[in-house]
Amino acid sequence: MKKFSRKTFFKGLALGTISLPVVLRSCMSQNNAQNGNAPNIINRKTYKWKLVTTWPPNFPVLDEGCKLFAKWIKEMSEGQMDIAVYAGGELVPPLEAFNTVRSGAAEAGSGAAYYWAGMVPAAQFFASVPFGMNAQQLNAWILCGGGLELWEECYAEYGLVPILGGNTGVQMGGWFNREINSLEDFQGLKMRMPGLGGKVLKKAGGAPVLLAGSELYTGLERGIIDATEWIGPYHDYKMGFHQIAKYYYSPGWHEAGTTLEFFFNKKKFDTLPNHLKVIMQCAAQRLNIWMLSEFEAQNGLYLEKILAESEVEIRKFPDEVLAQLRIYTDEVIQELINKDPFAKKVYESYNSFRKKAVAWSELTEKSFYNSIQI
Numbered sequence: 001m002k003k004f005s006r007k008t009f010f011k012g013l014a015l016g017t018i019s020l021p022v023v024l025r026s027c028m029s030q031n032n033a034q035n036g037n038a039p040n041i042i043n044r045k046t047y048k049w050k051l052v053t054t055w056p057p058n059f060p061v062l063d064e065g066c067k068l069f070a071k072w073i074k075e076m077s078e079g080q081m082d083i084a085v086y087a088g089g090e091l092v093p094p095l096e097a098f099n100t101v102r103s104g105a106a107e108a109g110s111g112a113a114y115y116w117a118g119m120v121p122a123a124q125f126f127a128s129v130p131f132g133m134n135a136q137q138l139n140a141w142i143l144c145g146g147g148l149e150l151w152e153e154c155y156a157e158y159g160l161v162p163i164l165g166g167n168t169g170v171q172m173g174g175w176f177n178r179e180i181n182s183l184e185d186f187q188g189l190k191m192r193m194p195g196l197g198g199k200v201l202k203k204a205g206g207a208p209v210l211l212a213g214s215e216l217y218t219g220l221e222r223g224i225i226d227a228t229e230w231i232g233p234y235h236d237y238k239m240g241f242h243q244i245a246k247y248y249y250s251p252g253w254h255e256a257g258t259t260l261e262f263f264f265n266k267k268k269f270d271t272l273p274n275h276l277k278v279i280m281q282c283a284a285q286r287l288n289i290w291m292l293s294e295f296e297a298q299n300g301l302y303l304e305k306i307l308a309e310s311e312v313e314i315r316k317f318p319d320e321v322l323a324q325l326r327i328y329t330d331e332v333i334q335e336l337i338n339k340d341p342f343a344k345k346v347y348e349s350y351n352s353f354r355k356k357a358v359a360w361s362e363l364t365e366k367s368f369y370n371s372i373q374i
């Protein structure tokens with residue numbers, strides 16, 4: 001941008017040798033240079049990005065949330081940032097999202113960090129671990145307790161930038177066609193239970209089975225599996241599990257609140273003007289609160305529907321069963337962190353925060369919940 005002295009500037013304007021657009025650009029340049037953000041205003045370059053997700057097309061809350069994220073960013077940036085959302089399988093298979101964004105074939109992705117645990121063992125702690133922190137505690141650790149810095153350090157190794165993008169809230173323990181009265185009842189139990197929860201189930205004598213979401217209804221109906229976990233009443237109702245299972249168990253000890261994520265190709269993300277980065281962070285935070293609220297609202301509604309429309313019995317896992325599953329969980333986590341120094345570093349931060357959060361919640365939330373009734 002050509003700079004003019006005050007005298008030359010006004011003279012040029014009076015004589016018509018400097019046009020009005022040049023005057024405006026010059027004013028904006030000087031004004032914004034003083035504010036330190038000249039390129040952002042002058043450069044209205046538009047960005048057309050692809051976001052590849054791990055969610056099925058039109059999946060309530062999760063795929064829905066990614067579309068809201070893109071819509072809000074477009075609105076806030078007045079069209080400067082235009083993100084096209086591709087559900088799992090539309091551009092690449094769901095679990096290819098991480099590597100697709102690493103390669104730069106798409107700029108952004110959405111998932112849950114534990115999907116990448118095979119490649120990135122520490123990622124587990126940024127999503128959910130059995131008997132771990134709930135949504136409120138995870139938000140606190142990630143946003144205000146050092147978790148995000150560790151997450152950024154973790155993903156930087158893979159050329160990615162993570163942003164917290166939602167939480168499911170506490171999930172249900174799953175649908176069973178077998179009563180769970182003691183640990184013995186896990187013997188030989190064929191259950192769909194991914195991740196660390198599956199490893200804990202195996203220690204308890206069960207047989208974790210990997211089945212895609214689309215195969216769960218038929219699997220449970222035909223007895224290929226005896227039980228399955230999914231999410232909570234809203235999504236579980238839509239899967240129809242209440243029509244074919246006898247018992248719906250609580251709590252979701254394996255997923256007390258699962259953090260969802262956006263991840264960006266770091267090279268592409270770093271090229272964005274600062275205001276677009278801030279807009280994306282604001283949209284993700286808005287989504288975080290929207291998602292937790294939507295889960296809370298819909299789960300309450302659909303729990304009522306399940307109870308009204310089916311014969312399913314709501315059960316709670318016995319305390320001694322949960323106590324033993326906690327012991328197995330500690331073993332599984334120790335095995336995980338012994339193999340991976342970075343996972344150990346993340347776990348130490350996670351667990352130190354968790355202990356303080358649990359001590360606080362014992363006095364407050366837990367005590368309050370114990371005091372109330374429907």
Ligand code: CA
Nearest residue numbers: 171230231255
């Ligand atoms: Ca689940």
